[in-house]
Amino acid sequence: MSIFTHLGRYMLTLKGMFARPENPKMYWREFMHQCVEIGIGSLPIVLIISAFLGAVMTVQTSYQLVSNLIPKSTIAVVVRDSLLLELSPTVISVVLAGVVGSKIASELGNMRISEQIDALEIMGINTKTYLIAPKILASLITVPMLISLSIIVAIWGGRVVGDLAGVIDTDSYDRGLREEFIPFNVTVAMTKAFVFAFLLSSVSAFFGYHVRGGAFEIGRSSTRAVVVSCILILLADYVLTLLMLNP
Amino acid sequence: MITARNIKKSFGEKTVLFDISADFLPGKCNLIIGSSGSGKTVFQKCIVGLFTPDSGEVLYEDQNMHTMSTEERKKLRQEIGMLFQGSALFDSMTVEQNILFPLEMLTNEPQRKRLDRVNEVLEKVNLTGSNKKYPAELSGGMKKRVGIARAIVLNPRYLFCDEPNSGLDPQTSLLIDKLIKDITTEFNITTIVNTHDMNSVMEIGDHIIYMYQGYKEWEGNREEIIFSDNKRLNEFIFASEFLQDAKEQRMRDLRSKG
Ligand SMILES: Nc1ncnc2c1ncn2[C@@H]1O[C@H](COP(=O)(O)OP(=O)(O)O)[C@@H](O)[C@H]1O
Numbered sequence A: 001m002s003i004f005t006h007l008g009r010y011m012l013t014l015k016g017m018f019a020r021p022e023n024p025k026m027y028w029r030e031f032m033h034q035c036v037e038i039g040i041g042s043l044p045i046v047l048i049i050s051a052f053l054g055a056v057m058t059v060q061t062s063y064q065l066v067s068n069l070i071p072k073s074t075i076a077v078v079v080r081d082s083l084l085l086e087l088s089p090t091v092i093s094v095v096l097a098g099v100v101g102s103k104i105a106s107e108l109g110n111m112r113i114s115e116q117i118d119a120l121e122i123m124g125i126n127t128k129t130y131l132i133a134p135k136i137l138a139s140l141i142t143v144p145m146l147i148s149l150s151i152i153v154a155i156w157g158g159r160v161v162g163d164l165a166g167v168i169d170t171d172s173y174d175r176g177l178r179e180e181f182i183p184f185n186v187t188v189a190m191t192k193a194f195v196f197a198f199l200l201s202s203v204s205a206f207f208g209y210h211v212r213g214g215a216f217e218i219g220r221s222s223t224r225a226v227v228v229s230c231i232l233i234l235l236a237d238y239v240l241t242l243l244m245l246n247p
Numbered sequence B: 001m002i003t004a005r006n007i008k009k010s011f012g013e014k015t016v017l018f019d020i021s022a023d024f025l026p027g028k029c030n031l032i033i034g035s036s037g038s039g040k041t042v043f044q045k046c047i048v049g050l051f052t053p054d055s056g057e058v059l060y061e062d063q064n065m066h067t068m069s070t071e072e073r074k075k076l077r078q079e080i081g082m083l084f085q086g087s088a089l090f091d092s093m094t095v096e097q098n099i100l101f102p103l104e105m106l107t108n109e110p111q112r113k114r115l116d117r118v119n120e121v122l123e124k125v126n127l128t129g130s131n132k133k134y135p136a137e138l139s140g141g142m143k144k145r146v147g148i149a150r151a152i153v154l155n156p157r158y159l160f161c162d163e164p165n166s167g168l169d170p171q172t173s174l175l176i177d178k179l180i181k182d183i184t185t186e187f188n189i190t191t192i193v194n195t196h197d198m199n200s201v202m203e204i205g206d207h208i209i210y211m212y213q214g215y216k217e218w219e220g221n222r223e224e225i226i227f228s229d230n231k232r233l234n235e236f237i238f239a240s241e242f243l244q245d246a247k248e249q250r251m252r253d254l255r256s257k258g
């Protein structure tokens, strides 16, 4: 199938999501369940990656800023802004595309192959609304929260390791964090977070929901979901950066 | 009554159903039989609306399944129960949650009444006390019975079963067949069962449709099926020598009686 057929089906799938829930209470329960699955489920990996991200960024930035004319606190400025503008939103989203995306795709793929989706349809339930919408909404809520957390943990990681490695003392680091702070950068970070959250959840749900064939296809489609989500995230990253940061 | 008229269905180049028409009678076990790949599942899924036929219509008491509005179809679907070939239980939920699910989603009853109803249908399928088990802990036959319990929990008017006893031992098969038969007559349901098991045919087949490579080859009841002279049907039925012998015996008996 051509890319346009896929795109058309993706749009139709999203459109099919908009329907009145049969029973709002059950949808709310499913939404909360997904928040826990996506949010709490991927918390450990996000924390670990973020701490290392901040640590590496600090050491590397200090290595790159060799001149004595530049004050040490500049390291913290660079680390803070790189994390905020690019590293936390993009790296964490790509990781989540792997962790959350493959989970969504394989869960739905399994439900499709084992006819659980058909069973829901037969009951008179709108499966696109019930199975896909709560996952996308839960991602839109939890992924930006994870990314905010990631920024905080990464900055903290940079502070600890910068001091331990003798690259920058905590006083200079703290001073740097407050220098030249541009609130708009937070807007950029959160915009990216929302867009990436939507992409990774909707694309994976699309691939999982439309699996055909045998159990073998579940694995293949979840791999495809991750690959396509990652590419789209990086593409969106580029477009958003052009739009928001190009003077 | 469910009526299918001139149903045609193809997947790409491959035509799976050629112009099939049939009536399915209320309060009876309507069987669709035929060897693997003859199109039984596709036909059944066209009738319930999981597939859209390329042409033809499906009428539920004169309401057309494929032209009604989404809301109407949702309503109709709530009167349909279906047992899938692989049972299709929600594997993240316990037996109780599986059966409770349609009740929670589609009724406004208090939770206590819903749970009573769950236990009632569990008793009906002989699985009292299995409430907290997960599908992975159940045998094939138990899964099918939970599937039936979930299918009938909302008191459907129509019950569909796709190969309800494939992969089961003969004894368990017989139990499942009896269960389907009992439910059908007790609640006056229009039941449509796909099967390739001749035991089921003789056990529960009130009205039988024989499919051959996407065509409706023969239609009749279980008395007629043994004596039919349709060549393809005979090849299908008497794949079992036991039945062949039984037929000859019966013929001799009839002849000796005159
Ligand atoms: N989704 C599908 N896409 C393409 N071909 C299909 C699909 N479903 C079934 N078929 C084909 O339709 C034919 C009939 O299948 P099916 O109805 O499952 O047979 P039965 O249930 O009688 O064993 C088979 O040849 C099968 O390959």
Ligand SMILES: [Mg+2]
Pocket: B040, B041, B042, B085, B162, B163, B194
């Ligand atoms: Mg089949």
